[in-house]
Amino acid sequence: xxxxRHFFLGLGAAALVRPRLARASTSSSVATIRSxxxxxxxxxxxxxxxxxxxxxxxxxxxxxxxxxxxxxxxxMVGPQWPSLPAEQQQEIVNWFTAFxxxxxxxxxxxxxxxxxxxxxxxxxxxxxxxxxxxxxVPTAGDKxxxxxLMHDSGDGWRVIDVYLSGTVSELATRRSEFSSVxxxxxxxxxxxxxxxxxxxxxx
Numbered sequence: 363x364x365x366x367r368h369f370f371l372g373l374g375a376a377a378l379v380r381p382r383l384a385r386a387s388t389s390s391s392v393a394t395i396r397s398x399x400x401x402x403x404x405x406x407x408x409x410x411x412x413x414x415x416x417x418x419x420x421x422x423x424x425x426x427x428x429x430x431x432x433x434x435x436x437x438m439v440g441p442q443w444p445s446l447p448a449e450q451q452q453e454i455v456n457w458f459t460a461f462x463x464x465x466x467x468x469x470x471x472x473x474x475x476x477x478x479x480x481x482x483x484x485x486x487x488x489x490x491x492x493x494x495x496x497x498x499v500p501t502a503g504d505k506x507x508x509x510x511l512m513h514d515s516g517d518g519w520r521v522i523d524v525y526l527s528g529t530v531s532e533l534a535t536r537r538s539e540f541s542s543v544x545x546x547x548x549x550x551x552x553x554x555x556x557x558x559x560x561x562x563x564x565x
Contacts, residue, residue: 391484391492391512391519398428399478399496402470409472414564418467425466430513430520431459437522438536439552442544450549457556464563475501484512492519 401424405417412420425431435458436443436451443451477499484492491513498506511523523533543552 391494394519395494396480398424406470406473421466422463425463430522460560461556464560468563
C-alpha cells in the first residue's frame with residue numbers, strides 16, 4: 363500500500379500563508395467532505411478486489427460532486443485562460459478532471475484501518491469561502507492534516523483547493539507543475555501531458 367502521507371505530499375509542495383479565520387455557522391460544506399470520505403473509504407476497502415476500474419467507478423461521481431474542477435482548472439492555468447478558445451478550455455477541464463479522479467483511484471488502493479476525522483464546524487474566510495479541516499488517522503504513525511478550501515458554487519459547496527498540514531496547496535503545486543508546460547507547448551502540450559498521466563495511473 364502506498365503511504366497516504368506520501369500521496370498528499372505529492373499533491374502539493376508550495377507553502378502558502380493563510381489568512382486569519384473565523385468560525386462559520388453553516389455545515390453543508392462539512393457534509394460534502396464527509397460524504398466524499400465515505401465513498402473514498404468504500405473504494406479503499408474494495409481495494410485490489412474491485413481493481414482500479416471499480417475504484418474509479420466509485421470515485422468518479424463523488425469527485426465530480428465534491429470538487430469544482432472547472433474553476434480549479436481555470437485557476438491552475440492562470441492568466442492564459444481567457445485567451446484560450448472555449449473548445450480548448452473544455453478539453454483541459456475534461457482531462458484535468460480525468461487526471462484527478464484517476465489519481466485518487468490509483469493511490470487509495472487498499473485499506474488497513476485508516477479513518478478520516480472531519481471537524482464539525484467549518485472556518486470562514488473574508489470572501490465568503492470556507493475551510494473544512496480534517497485529519498487522516500492511520501492505524502500507526504502520525505495523523506495527516508487535510509484542509510479543504512471550499513466555495514458556494516450556487517448548487518452546493520465545492521472544493522477549490524486542498525492543503526496538506528494546513529499550508530501546502532495542491533492548486534499552487536499544480537500551477538507550478540503545469541505552467542511551464544503551457545509556456546513551452548501551449549494548451550495542446552498540457553492536454554497531452556494530462557492524457558499520459560491518466561494512462562500511467564490507469565495501467
